[in-house]
Amino acid sequence: MELLEYVESIRKFNRYYANVLGKIDQEIYNQPYPLTEARVITAIHMKKGCTATEVRENLGIDRGYMSRIVQRFEEENILTKQQSTLDKRHYSLFLTEKGFEIYKSLVENANREVEKMVRNLPKSDLSKLVTSMQTIESIYSKEHSSQPAVVIRPFQPGDIGYVAHLHGKLYDQTYQFGKMFEYYVMKGLTEFMINTEGGELWVAEVNGEIVGSIAITKSTDTVAQLRWFVLNENFQGIGLGKKLMETALNFCTERNYQHVFLWTVSTLNAARHLYQKYQFKLTEEKPNIEWTGAKLIEERWDLVLSEEASI
Structure with missing residues (x-):
């Protein structure tokens, strides 16, 4: 197989895969927590004590958008910030109890929709x-x-x-x-x-x-x-x-x-x-x-x- 054929096969799979997950995302992520915000909540839960910069760079989020997300989540008591004892310019992010409940709800919704997708597949x-x-x-x-x-x-x-x-x-x-x-x-x-x-x-x-x-x-x-x-x-x-x-x-x-x-x-x-x-x-x-x-x-x-x- 020539390199171009490999490239075209990869792009074909990508289109199919993006379409499948896109339908799932539409079912799961809606206001007030669209996909990017849901990913931020998940990232903070998975890496407790991470900084906004770490989340932004890992998820590829615009600096200004990330700042607005953090500010909104803090105002809505979804996350809390703790100032670093080593560098007072840096703040570690943690989900509040409310934030954790939102995370659990996102997980449950995501699991439900993915389960629908694979429910009828044989275990093998x-x-x-x-x-x-x-x-x-x-x-x-x-x-x-x-x-x-x-x-x-x-x-x-x-x-x-x-x-x-x-x-x-x-x-x-x-x-x-x-x-x-x-x-x-x-x-x-x-x-x-x-x-x-x-x-x-x-x-x-x-x-x-x-x-x-x-x-x-x-x-x-x-x-x-x-x-x-x-x-x-x-x-x-x-x-x-x-x-x-x-x-x-x-x-x-x-x-x-x-x-x-x-x-x-x-x-x-x-x-x-x-x-x-x-x-x-x-x-x-x-x-x-x-x-x-x-x-x-x-x-x-x-x-x-x-x-x-x-x-």
């Missing part, structure tokens, strides 16, 4: 669709960045074995966990595959290689459990743990879970530090002698997502 086709989108994103990012191409995506057939392998290898080599731990992981993953209702499992890829995972499973209608959070130690330090954690917690918010908990062990210092960063609180401890032959302390950590939460 839906998986291919999402993977293809992730591939486009990763290839283009690789072309324009010296950073590794990172993709966080829902699991596909064949991924579960990699997730179990990552756990077995990491915990054996680094923490001397034995075969019973790998059995425990595989048993839980198998049960999850039988019934994924209310949950999801994501894998992290770097340049096409699966290097980590995280999952949310349904405990009750209002309570979720965070599980199978693992990351190849060779790929720590590039923000993958943060991306996995935010993917899982955003899923909990979108599904209206009010509470999420997890189990870990006291020796996993890096993971425990990350849980503390995201406001999880240590709530329970119990001994475990099954996995290493020595006494471990299992810990339960809890995070309240809504004041109405109860367990």
